[in-house]
Amino acid sequence: MGTTSLSLALDLPFKESKNEEGNDCYNNVESCALYRMLPSNAKEYVKNSPHLLEYLHFFPVDEFGIPLFFEELKRDLKSVKEPNLIYPAGHDVFVHIFNDPNDVRNYYIPIEPSFLHSVKNFMPPVEHRLIDLLDALEKDPITEDERIEVLKNLLSRIIYIHNSDDPTPDLSLVSQKDSGIKNKMMNFLQKDIGKNSISRFEKDFLDTPHLADGRIIMTSQEYKALEYLMVRDKIEIGILKPFIGDRYIEDITCDGVGPIFIEHKIFKGLKSVIGFHETAELDLFVIKLAERIRRPITYRNPIVDATLPDGSRINIVYGTDISRKGSNFTIRKAMDDPISILKLIEFKTMDYMMAGYLWICIENGLSLFMSGETASGKTTSVNAMTTFIPPEAKIVTIEDTPELNIPHRNWTQEVAKGKGKGEGEGSDVTMFDLLKAALRQRPNMIMVGEIRGVEGSVAFGAMQTGHPVMSTFHAASVEKLIQRLCGDPINIPKTYVDNLNLVVIQSAVKRPSGETVRRILNINELVGYSSETGGFSFVTIFQWDPITDTFEFVGKGSSFLLESKIATMLGIPEHKKAMIYQEVEKRARILERLHKAGYTDFYELFLMMTKIKRQGLLEMDISG
Numbered sequence: 001m002g003t004t005s006l007s008l009a010l011d012l013p014f015k016e017s018k019n020e021e022g023n024d025c026y027n028n029v030e031s032c033a034l035y036r037m038l039p040s041n042a043k044e045y046v047k048n049s050p051h052l053l054e055y056l057h058f059f060p061v062d063e064f065g066i067p068l069f070f071e072e073l074k075r076d077l078k079s080v081k082e083p084n085l086i087y088p089a090g091h092d093v094f095v096h097i098f099n100d101p102n103d104v105r106n107y108y109i110p111i112e113p114s115f116l117h118s119v120k121n122f123m124p125p126v127e128h129r130l131i132d133l134l135d136a137l138e139k140d141p142i143t144e145d146e147r148i149e150v151l152k153n154l155l156s157r158i159i160y161i162h163n164s165d166d167p168t169p170d171l172s173l174v175s176q177k178d179s180g181i182k183n184k185m186m187n188f189l190q191k192d193i194g195k196n197s198i199s200r201f202e203k204d205f206l207d208t209p210h211l212a213d214g215r216i217i218m219t220s221q222e223y224k225a226l227e228y229l230m231v232r233d234k235i236e237i238g239i240l241k242p243f244i245g246d247r248y249i250e251d252i253t254c255d256g257v258g259p260i261f262i263e264h265k266i267f268k269g270l271k272s273v274i275g276f277h278e279t280a281e282l283d284l285f286v287i288k289l290a291e292r293i294r295r296p297i298t299y300r301n302p303i304v305d306a307t308l309p310d311g312s313r314i315n316i317v318y319g320t321d322i323s324r325k326g327s328n329f330t331i332r333k334a335m336d337d338p339i340s341i342l343k344l345i346e347f348k349t350m351d352y353m354m355a356g357y358l359w360i361c362i363e364n365g366l367s368l369f370m371s372g373e374t375a376s377g378k379t380t381s382v383n384a385m386t387t388f389i390p391p392e393a394k395i396v397t398i399e400d401t402p403e404l405n406i407p408h409r410n411w412t413q414e415v416a417k418g419k420g421k422g423e424g425e426g427s428d429v430t431m432f433d434l435l436k437a438a439l440r441q442r443p444n445m446i447m448v449g450e451i452r453g454v455e456g457s458v459a460f461g462a463m464q465t466g467h468p469v470m471s472t473f474h475a476a477s478v479e480k481l482i483q484r485l486c487g488d489p490i491n492i493p494k495t496y497v498d499n500l501n502l503v504v505i506q507s508a509v510k511r512p513s514g515e516t517v518r519r520i521l522n523i524n525e526l527v528g529y530s531s532e533t534g535g536f537s538f539v540t541i542f543q544w545d546p547i548t549d550t551f552e553f554v555g556k557g558s559s560f561l562l563e564s565k566i567a568t569m570l571g572i573p574e575h576k577k578a579m580i581y582q583e584v585e586k587r588a589r590i591l592e593r594l595h596k597a598g599y600t601d602f603y604e605l606f607l608m609m610t611k612i613k614r615q616g617l618l619e620m621d622i623s624g
Contacts (some may be wrong), residue, residue: 010109010115010273010274011259011273011275012109012273013098013100013107013273014059014060014063014064014098015060016058016060017057017058017059017060017061017062029043029046029047029050029053032053034053034056034057034061034066035053037066038056038066038069039069041069041071042066042069042086045069045088045094049092049094049113050221051092051111051112051113051115051116051117051221051224051225052086052094052111054115054116054221055094055096055111055115055116058116059096064084064098065084067084067085067086067096067098068084068085068086069085069086069087070085070086070087071087071088072087073087073248073265073266074266075266075347077266077267078266078267078268078515080267081099082099082101083097083098083099083106083267084096084097084098084099085097086111087248089110089242089245089246089247089248090241090242090245090246091245092112092113092228093110093111093112093241093242093245094110094111095108095109095110095111095242095246096108096109096111097109097264097267097270100271103271104269105261105269105270105271106267106270106271107270107271107272107273108262108264108270108271108272108273109272109273110242110243110272110273110274112228112232112241112242113224113225113227113228114225114226114228114229114232117221117222117224117225119218119222119225119226119229121208122208122216122218122222122226123226125208125210125216126155126158126159126216126226126230129158129214129216130151130154130155130158133154133157133158134154137150144235144236144309147235148231148235151230151231151234151235152227152231155223155226155227155230157215158215158216159215159216159217159218159223159226160210160211160215160216160217160218161218161219161220161223162217162218162219163219163220237289237292237308237309238285238288238289239274239285240252240289240331242274243260243262243272243331244308244310244312244331244333247336248264248265248266249262249263249264249265249333250262250263250264250265250332250333250375251263251330251331251332251333251375252329252330252331252333253328253329253330253331254275254276254282254327254328254329254330255325255328256276256279256282256323256324256325256326256327256328257275257276257277257278257279257282257325257326258275258276258325259271259272259273259274259275260272260274260275263375268516276326279320279326279327282326282327283318283319283326283327285327286316286318286327286329287318289314289316289329290304290306290316290318293306293307293308293309293314297316297318298318299318299319299321302317302318302319302321302322303315303316303317303318304316304318305400305401306401307401307402308331308334310334311334311402311403312331312332312333312334313331313332313334313401313403314329314330314331314332315329315330316328316329317329334403335380335383335403335405337601337602338380338383338384338405338407338602338603339380339383339384339602340384340387340600340601340602340605341355341384341385341387341388341591341605342591342594342595342599342600342605343384343600343602344380344381344384345591345595346595346600347517347518348517348519348549349377349381349506349517349518349519349520350381350520350551351550351551352588352589352591352592352595353542353551353553353584353585353588354520354523354542354551355587355588355591356584356585356586356587356588356589356590356591357523357541357542357553357562357584358385358388358502358504358523359388359587359591360562360566360580360583360584360587361501361502361561361562361566362385362388362389362468362470363388363389363390364565364566364569364570365444365445365466365468366468366501366502366561366565366566367463367468367469367470367499367500367501367502368382368385368469368470368471368500368501368502368503368504369451369470369471369472369473369481369500369502369503369504370382370470370471370472370473370504370506371472371473371474371475371476371481371503371504371505371506372474372475372476372505372506372507373474373476373507373508374474375508376506376507376508376518377506377508377518378472378473378506379403379404379449379472381504381506381520382404382447382470382471382472383403383404383405383406384602385470386404386406386407386408386447386470387407387602387605387606387609389408389444389445390444390613391408391606391609391610391613392410393408393410393443393444393445394408394410394411394412394441394442394443394444394445395408395410395411395412395443395444395445395446395447396411396412396414396438396441396443396445396446396447397411397412397413397414397446397447397448397449398414398415398416398431398434398435398438398446398447398448398449398455399413399414399415399416399431399448399449399450400415400416400431400449400450401415401449402415403449404447404449405602406447407602407603407606412438412441412443414434414437414438415434416428416429416430416431416433416434417429430455431448431449431455432453432454432455432458435448435455435458435459435462436458438462439458439461439462439465439467443467444468445467445468445469445470446459446462446467446468446469446470447469447470447471448469448470448471448472449471449472450471450472450473450474451471451472451473451490452474452489452490453489453490454489454490454491456485456490456491456492457490457491457492459471460492460496460497460499460500461496463496463499463500464496464499469500476505476507477505478503478505478524478526478536478538481503482497482536485497494529494534494536495529495531497526497529497536498526498527498528498529498536500526501525501526501561501565502523502524502525502526502561503523503524503526503538504520504522504523504524505520505521505522505523505524506518506519506520506521507519507521509521509546511549519544519549520542520544520551521543521544522540522541522542522543522544523540523541523542524538524539524540524541525538525539525541525555525559525560525561526538527539527560539555539558539559539560540554540555541553541554541555541559542554542555556581557578557581559580559581562580562581562584563577563580566580567579567580570620570622571622572620572622573622576622579620579622583620587618590612590617594608594609
């Protein structure tokens with residue numbers, strides 16, 4: 001199959017259709033034969049975004065068929081083997097998922113207003129006119145929305161939109177004898193870029209059609225493309241805009257020169273038609289990206305960890321000295337809406353009994369580590385569990401990159417600043433510093449984004465003084481977790497480890513169908529440390545069965561935490577401690593009823609759980 005390269009350096013997996021009808025359809029979609037063949041939902045998209053119809057004329061529908069249109073992607077689309085579908089990914093942006101029969105990764109094709117319209121030649125004269133107008137502004141715009149509004153208003157003053165159906169305007173161009181606009185432009189260019197570089201800009205300006213008053217003449221398609229590109233590249237995130245706006249993307253990766261790869265929630269690994277063809281082009285992009293997030297990158301400081309304006313985490317590595325294929329970057333997308341515990345049950349990450357068990361443990365102030373490998377869904381699961389924290393609790397979260405979304409009103413959100421390690425360097429404020437400060441804030445729960453270093457000792461000190469802690473950790477088993485806790489650089493004394501009550505191991509596992517899913521492999525209770533053997537004892541309470549893809553309550557009747565800690569705190573007599581297992585089952589049934597009633601939204605579920613508590617439905621009757 002041939003590859004077509006457009007002026008925007010898109011590497012498309014198909015050849016342009018020879019259909020000549022596209023331009024005529026732009027202003028009158030109702031007369032378009034292809035439009036009449038579209039399903040009703042696609043017609044609505046096309047009316048509001050005519051560039052989508054242009055793309056469909058460009059795409060060889062005779063060979064591959066009209067793509068299916070989806071307003072929302074459902075998880076059952078994972079089973080589609082040869083996708084050819086389009087869905088919206090933000091205002092005026094659409095995504096075409098297209099099959100590649102020769103690769104495990106299918107194509108990800110962003111359809112933007114600028115997709116089929118090269119406005120490169122318009123850029124220099126437009127930018128020079130903008131500079132004059134920007135200098136005349138009385139007040140500088142502050143917010144991003146204000147900057148976008150100002151830019152669009154200025155463009156509307158610079159551009160004259162001429163459509164084929166409009167009366168022919170006075171298209172008299174500025175002649176070379178016109179001393180007004182030309183001389184002004186020449187003087188500006190001479191001062192701004194030097195005499196030797198004038199000719200290229202002079203040619204761009206004089207070759208660009210414009211009216212006698214200097215307004216540049218463009219078609220409505222070109223104007224929309226120019227406006228989109230100017231906002232995208234001057235104010236927003238540049239070529240990454242479609243990826244950042246797509247709520248179905250989890251990770252965005254550029255390994256160097258070549259395509260941008262993504263991890264999609266539905267279609268898993270995909271390769272984009274957008275990429276970088278030259279090292280210099282990629283280097284310039286990451287430099288501008290780092291400046292955009294106010295974390296400048298240099299040869300001396302070639303690695304940046306930061307947060308994008310939407311909350312996504314980004315890691316940038318700059319230069320061929322340490323990255324042979326050129327600069328690279330990885331973006332971990334921020335969640336649009338937190339996933340609720342009932343959604344995790346729906347996804348089979350856990351079941352109702354596990355959720356009921358975690359509910360009663362967290363509600364009663366036990367400390368928990370969610371452990372597993374990278375991209376196993378640890379942070380998502382921990383965030384979902386925050387609905388189990390009593391609604392009246394005060395919560396302090398401590399992160400180096402803000403990801404947690406807490407539904408409680410009494411929530412203090414702390415974020416580390418700078419790159420310093422240990423106890424802080426200069427103006428840096430580390431997680432270690434924030435954790436020490438949190439102990440003075442009298443929280444009912446401390447949540448740490450991830451335990452990695454010396455902050456671990458403070459976290460375990462907090463547990464010793466009665467402050468429950470929830471955090472994520474990188475370890476694939478309880479044994480590995482304990483080894484890392486007691487070794488460099490965390491160095492927790494072995495006698496402190498059993499202050500941690502629960503270790504939940506979660507992983508991304510591959511099922512026989514080939515699908516990768518996230519499962520809680522086991523939930524474990526840490527019982528204690530034996531000075532005689534130098535080992536730790538722990539009990540597995542829940543275990544995932546990979547054969548049946550179900551969970552077993554293997555610790556029912558032998559839970560150390562339920563019987564020896566929680567039952568005692570709740571005042572259950574020794575001979576009635578079995579009642580605590582009935583309480584787990586009751587909470588599992590409550591969650592199941594809430595699920596059947598449709599309360600799967602994160603904040604809506606928290607509200608319902610708060611009402612249930614206020615109505616006294618969680619109180620135990622131990623008199624019988």
